[in-house]
Amino acid sequence: MKMLLILVRVFVFAICPLFIQGQSIELLFTGDNNGSHVQLDSIYIKNLTLGGDTMLYAPDTSFTILFVGIDELSANGRCAFRLSENFPNPFVDKTKFNLFVNQGGILIVNVFNLLGKQVVQFQRTISEGTNHFSFIPGGEQVYLLSANINGLTRNIKMFCTSDEKRACEIIYEGSNFKNDEIKSSAYGDDFSFELGDELLMVGYGESGESGILDSPEESTTYTFQYATNTPCIGTPTVDYEGQTYNTIQVLSQCWLKENLNVGIKINSPTIPTNNDTIEKYCMGNDEYNCGITGGLYYWNEMMTYTTITGGQGICPEGWHIPDDMDWQLLEGAVDSIYKIGNQEWQYNNWRGTDAGGNLKQTGTSLWEPPNPGATDAFGFTALPGGYFVQGAYWGIGYKAYFWSSETVGKYYRNLDWNQILINRQPLSGYSGTAFSVRCVKD
Numbered sequence: 001m002k003m004l005l006i007l008v009r010v011f012v013f014a015i016c017p018l019f020i021q022g023q024s025i026e027l028l029f030t031g032d033n034n035g036s037h038v039q040l041d042s043i044y045i046k047n048l049t050l051g052g053d054t055m056l057y058a059p060d061t062s063f064t065i066l067f068v069g070i071d072e073l074s075a076n077g078r079c080a081f082r083l084s085e086n087f088p089n090p091f092v093d094k095t096k097f098n099l100f101v102n103q104g105g106i107l108i109v110n111v112f113n114l115l116g117k118q119v120v121q122f123q124r125t126i127s128e129g130t131n132h133f134s135f136i137p138g139g140e141q142v143y144l145l146s147a148n149i150n151g152l153t154r155n156i157k158m159f160c161t162s163d164e165k166r167a168c169e170i171i172y173e174g175s176n177f178k179n180d181e182i183k184s185s186a187y188g189d190d191f192s193f194e195l196g197d198e199l200l201m202v203g204y205g206e207s208g209e210s211g212i213l214d215s216p217e218e219s220t221t222y223t224f225q226y227a228t229n230t231p232c233i234g235t236p237t238v239d240y241e242g243q244t245y246n247t248i249q250v251l252s253q254c255w256l257k258e259n260l261n262v263g264i265k266i267n268s269p270t271i272p273t274n275n276d277t278i279e280k281y282c283m284g285n286d287e288y289n290c291g292i293t294g295g296l297y298y299w300n301e302m303m304t305y306t307t308i309t310g311g312q313g314i315c316p317e318g319w320h321i322p323d324d325m326d327w328q329l330l331e332g333a334v335d336s337i338y339k340i341g342n343q344e345w346q347y348n349n350w351r352g353t354d355a356g357g358n359l360k361q362t363g364t365s366l367w368e369p370p371n372p373g374a375t376d377a378f379g380f381t382a383l384p385g386g387y388f389v390q391g392a393y394w395g396i397g398y399k400a401y402f403w404s405s406e407t408v409g410k411y412y413r414n415l416d417w418n419q420i421l422i423n424r425q426p427l428s429g430y431s432g433t434a435f436s437v438r439c440v441k442d
Contacts, residue, residue, distance in 0.1 A: 026219045027063045029056075031205045034227040034249075038205045046341060048213075048325065049096065049132075049197035051087035065193050083147050083154035086135065090159035093348060093426065094408050096173070097145070097156065098194070099131045105150045109133075109170055113140045122170035130194055132173035134408040139165040166428075171408050173309070198325070202340050210251040211329050211340040225252045229379040232441065240316040247441075248379040251333045253326070254441035259294025259385060262314055269391045271432070272301040278314050281388045281434050283396050292366070293385030293396070296434035299403060299410055299427065307407045315439035321405035322440045324424075327413055331422060334358040334378050350421040357420035360400070368397045373420035382415050388434035401435040 027045075031038030040061055046053040056063060084098040099107070109122040119138055126149070137143065137160040146155045193199075195217055202211045203224030210224040227233065232247035232254035239245075246257040263278030265287050272279035280295030282288075302321060303313045313321040322330075332340035335355040344351055357373025359380045364371050367384050386396035395401075400415040409426035412435055416423075427433065 025065050025216060027065070027201075027216060028219075028221040029061045029063075029201070029203060029224065030221065031203055031207070031210070031224045031226060033207055033225070034230060034233060038207050038224070038226050040203050040205045040224070042204045044200075044202040044204070044341065045191070046200045047191060047193055047197050048200055049087065049098065050084060050192050050194065051089075052191040054191040081149060081152040081154060083156060085156055086145070086158050088346075090161050091137070092160070092162045092346065093164070094134050094136050095158060095160075096132065096134050099126075099133065099147060099149075099154075100129070101126065101131070101149055102128055103150060104128050107131075107147065107149045109145065109147045111135070111168060111170070112144045112146070114142050114144075119143070120168035120170055122172075124172060126172075127175055129175050130196060131175040132196070134171045134173055136166070136169040136171070136408065137162060137164075138168035139163050143168075173407070200325070200329075200341055209340055211333065212252045213325055213329060223252075225249065227251070229377070235441070238316055238319075248381075250330060250378045250380065253330060253333065255330075255380065256319070256439045257379065257381060259383065260297075260314065260437040260439060261290050261294045263295060263297075265290065265295075268388070268393070272298050274300075274305045278304075281393075283386055283388075283393050289385075289396070293383045294436050296385065296388045297403070297437055298432070298434050302403055302437055303405060309405055309407045311405055313405060314437065319439040319441050321403065322438065324404050324406040324409075324411045326440050327402075327404055327411070327424070330359075330380075331355045334380070345424075348424050348426070350419065350423050352421050354420050356415045356422040359422065360415055366397065368417045371417055383436075384415075384417060385436045387436075390432060403435045403437055 029040060029043050031040045041058050043056040045063060082100040086095040086097040088095060104127040107124060107126045110118055111120045112118055141160055143158040144155065145158060146153060196215055198213060198215045200211060200213055201222060202209055207226035210226050212222050212224065225233065227249045228251060230249050232249045235247050235254060237244050237246055241262045243261060248255050248257040263280040265282050266272060266279045267285040279301055280297055282290035282295060303311060310320055310323040315321055328345040329340060331345050331352060332338065332342055335352045337353040338344040354373055358375050358377045359382045360374040360376060361367060361381045361383055362374045362376050382400045384397050384400050386399055387394055387401045398417045402413045404411045411424055411426050414423035
């Protein structure tokens, strides 16, 4: 197998004496269609956390990342604090940034508009390593972000293309506890990587394209799966909490074919609580409806009162609540025009060409007419389970709502009886909202 030439970039500052040690991980790629080998023509890799991308071309099917560990930092703390550029930039409804420190402390982040007015302040104690944050804009076009810790200050400028008026917010997304700062190497000048970064990898072959999301921490072999509308390879069914769920392979993603129906039914106006018992609503307070379209769950209940994007929540072990990128990957996989990784899927409102129709169950036995463009081409069989809000049930037969585990924005997906597109929206306004849940395999 031909190996790629790896170009290593090491940023060294004269004021900061360093001791450099190298280590690498190798990503290998292959293709499969339900047991038949698929020849890969090219592989696209995009860093969703830091930005940047690269493309591999056949016969090269491996990618090596060389890390540079920094074992010694100057005594005065210089180079011990690094603030990444936000990504994406410009952005619409949220952007992310990372902050590395070699010593924990009290972090203070201030964000200002161009007039110098402070729009939000964030303060918390953080630990050493790479810490991840998200920023929600409030209607300004340009923001200046200033982060201060241990007497050091770093600044970045962020550009927003949305004028939606709301309260600005900084959300802490967690950290990777590393003793060493991990800088990156790249193949080409536009790709960088830190442990914990999420990668979108798309394989192009004779059977089309297939995508994988992962955060590699060691050498890994990835198999792009090109099978669709078939039970998941090796996992045709899942037994969970006394029920058997079918599975469906949608390229490299494996989904439960049915909406989740787990837990104890509670009736309106009872509110679910954190009581170690999964609590669900059934349309019309009737358990029979849960047996058809699944349960309806509050976001916190679904997440088992955690805030981990991509967490297991109430899904079976080895499965998780899809995050926003899981949904974007599915949308790109099933749409006929806007494919995997297309910027179309980052927008809100009705999007795509026919992704909604290709996910919906056909006919009008459960969907109200006209149910246009419903092909169920990939076997996802989305059903109109409706939703629960403000103590009342709505939309059965007309609407399908699906949660994501995205902690920033709590994005959900919506399919309608009269739409061929698919809707993406952040949850706003009503906190007492219950939607359907689909699980995706880890």
